[in-house]
Amino acid sequence: xxxxxPSLTGLRFWAALLVVLYxxxxxxxxxxxxxxxxxxxxSGVTFFFVLSGFVLAWTYEASPAPARSFLRRRFAxxxxxxxxxxxxxxxxxxxxxxxxxPVAALCSLPLLHTWAPGTVLGGNPASWxxxxxxWFYLLFPLLxxxxxxxxxxxxxxxxxxxxxxxxxxAAGALLPADPALRGWLLDYLxxxxxxxxxxxxxxxxxxxxxxxxxxxxGAAAAAVAGWHALLVPWHAAVPDTLWWGPYSAAQLxxxxxxxxxxxxxxxxxxxxxxxxxxxxxxxxxRLGEWSYAWYxxxxxxxxxxxxxxxxxSGTPALLAVDLLLGAATLAAAGVLHRWVERPCExxxxxTPPPRPRVRVARQRRSSVTPDQPSSELSxxx
Numbered sequence: 304x305x306x307x308x309p310s311l312t313g314l315r316f317w318a319a320l321l322v323v324l325y326x327x328x329x330x331x332x333x334x335x336x337x338x339x340x341x342x343x344x345x346s347g348v349t350f351f352f353v354l355s356g357f358v359l360a361w362t363y364e365a366s367p368a369p370a371r372s373f374l375r376r377r378f379a380x381x382x383x384x385x386x387x388x389x390x391x392x393x394x395x396x397x398x399x400x401x402x403x404x405p406v407a408a409l410c411s412l413p414l415l416h417t418w419a420p421g422t423v424l425g426g427n428p429a430s431w432x433x434x435x436x437x438w439f440y441l442l443f444p445l446l447x448x449x450x451x452x453x454x455x456x457x458x459x460x461x462x463x464x465x466x467x468x469x470x471x472x473a474a475g476a477l478l479p480a481d482p483a484l485r486g487w488l489l490d491y492l493x494x495x496x497x498x499x500x501x502x503x504x505x506x507x508x509x510x511x512x513x514x515x516x517x518x519x520x521g522a523a524a525a526a527v528a529g530w531h532a533l534l535v536p537w538h539a540a541v542p543d544t545l546w547w548g549p550y551s552a553a554q555l556x557x558x559x560x561x562x563x564x565x566x567x568x569x570x571x572x573x574x575x576x577x578x579x580x581x582x583x584x585x586x587x588x589r590l591g592e593w594s595y596a597w598y599x600x601x602x603x604x605x606x607x608x609x610x611x612x613x614x615x616s617g618t619p620a621l622l623a624v625d626l627l628l629g630a631a632t633l634a635a636a637g638v639l640h641r642w643v644e645r646p647c648e649x650x651x652x653x654t655p656p657p658r659p660r661v662r663v664a665r666q667r668r669s670s671v672t673p674d675q676p677s678s679e680l681s682x683x684x
Contacts, residue, residue: 307572308358308361308568308569308572308573308578309572309577309578309582309583309587309588310568310569310571310572310578310579310582310583311354311357311358311565311568311569311572311591312587312588312591312592313578313581313582313583313584313587313588313590313591314350314354314564314565314568314582314591315351315354315591315592315594315595316587316590316591316593316594318347318350318351318354318594319347319594319595319597319598320347321341321344321346321347321350322344322345322347322348322598322601323344323597323598323601323629323632324337324341324344325341325342325343325344325345325347326601326602326605327341327605327625327628327629328341328342328344329342330605330606330609331605331608331609331614331615331621331624331625331628332614332615332621334618334621334622334625335618339535339538340531340532340534340535342534342535342538343531343534343538343549343550343553344531345553345554346531346553346554346557348432348554349496349499349554349555349557349558349561350561350564351432352432352435352436352439352496352499352500352503352558353499353500353502353503353506353558353561353562353565354503354561354565355436355439355500355503356439356443356499356500356501356502356503356504356505356506356507357503357504357506357507357510357562357565357569358503358507359443359447359503359504359507360447360503360504360505360506360507360508360511361507361510361511361569363443363447364447364451364507364508364511365511367444367447367448367451369444370444370445373440373443373444374440374441374444375651375652376652377440378651379647379648379650379651379652380648381433381436381437381595382414383643383644383647383648383651384595384596384599384639384643384644384647385412385414385427385430385433385599386412387639387643388427388429388430388599388600388603389408389411389412389426389427389430391427391600391603392426392427392428392603393408393426393427395603395606395607395610398607398610399606399607399610403425403426404421404422404425406421406422406425407421407422407424407425407426408425408426409425410422410425410426411425411426411427411430412426414430414433414434414436414437415434416430416431416434417431417434417435417438417491417492417493418434418492418493420483420484420487420491423487423491427599427602427603428602429598429599429601429602430599431491434493435491435493435496435500438493438494438497439493439497439500442497442500443504446501446504447504450504450505450508451508454508454512454514457505457508457509457514458505458509458514460501460505461502461505461506461509461562463498464498464499464501464502464505464558465502465558465559465562467498468498468499468555468556468557468558468559469552469555469556471489471495471498471555472489472551472552472555472556474489475489475546475547475551476546476547478546482543482544485546485551486550486551489551489554489555490550490551490554490555495555498558499558502558502559502562503562503565506562506565506566507565507569509566510565510566510569510570515566517567517570518563518566518567518570519567520564520567520568520570520571520579522567523560523563523564523566523567523568524564524567526560526563526564527557527560527561527564530556530557530560534549534552534553537549537552568582571583590633592640593633593636593637593640594636595636595640595644596635596636596637596639596640596643596644597632597633597636599636600632600635600636600639601628601629601632601633601636604628604631604632604635605628605632608624608628612624
């Protein structure tokens with residue numbers, strides 16, 4: 304069975320774009336139509352949590368690695384760029400004059416900041432999700448060992464994890480009225496997000512063994528789009544300060560929709576024609592590979608723009624600034640991926656750099672094909 308699922312890498316870009324549009328709308332202003340649809344685009348982080356579980360299960364179920372080796376790989380994958388982005392964010396805060404609690408910055412580097420409401424957004428605010436991911440990585444080796452041989456329990460467990468999202472959102476009625484504390488408990492606390500990761504793990508295992516019914520990719524994508532469209536009138540009717548508003552629901556409810564989308568995209572990749580070019584083409588995959596760096600640096604760019612220039616006035620100016628910031632931070636992400644993320648990951652893993660491709664001239668009536676590098680596992684591993 305192939306180890307790479309290029310459509311899932313392509314989907315990473317679209318999820319990151321949703322988060323970027325969310326921050327642009329919240330911080331710079333809403334564009335007509337697009338702004339209301341992206342107002343709860345932070346749900347892209349929920350997608351990443353489900354995706355993380357899916358890909359790790361897909362990758363390691365057939366060839367489990369010792370826990371120490373697995374954790375070293377994950378550290379090499381996420382920490383170097385996280386550390387650099389944290390330094391950049393703190394530098395931007397110092398230039399702007401924005402105060403950051405030292406304890407929050409210190410807790411951010413070892414990815415412990417999500418476990419307390421006072422430190423959750425310390426360092427680089429976008430890195431809060433990495434604190435949850437670090438918790439998931441600690442759980443994963445044991446989780447895979449327990450789940451892998453128990454196929455009969457996969458679908459009931461997936462159903463339970465899917466139901467936990469709405470249940471946790473409804474539990475907001477029992478939580479303190481303080482929106483900040485309720486938001487931390489429902490949106491940031493890693494324990495609250497764990498069912499989303501587990502749902503991804505179980506979905507990845509089930510797809511790998513052909514235990515899920517086929518879902519058309521277009522139908523799964525339409526369901527995700529329909530969910531975000533539903534949030535627009537919901538937001539108009541109920542403010543975010545009330546527990547039954549859409550803010551926490553946007554993070555907790557759609558995990559099953561994202562799991563279905565991932566399952567459908569993976570099935571397309573495994574089919575005879577492969578995945579669609581929109582997700583599995585070379586450009587789509589390249590943008591997906593840049594998505595991690597883009598996620599970490601885009602908010603820093605928005606923050607610096609607001610400090611130096613301020614919010615744009617009028618729809619044309621807002622559109623121009625959104626396009627400029629989106630393109631500039633994406634380009635910066637490409638540079639960071641090429642010159643920081645990949646080299647640091649190879650260094651910490653002890654992996655030699657890839658051999659340069661050699662162009663071989665065709666000879667008459669024969670040709671020599673250059674050696675192809677061995678296909679690496681998904682970029683999530």
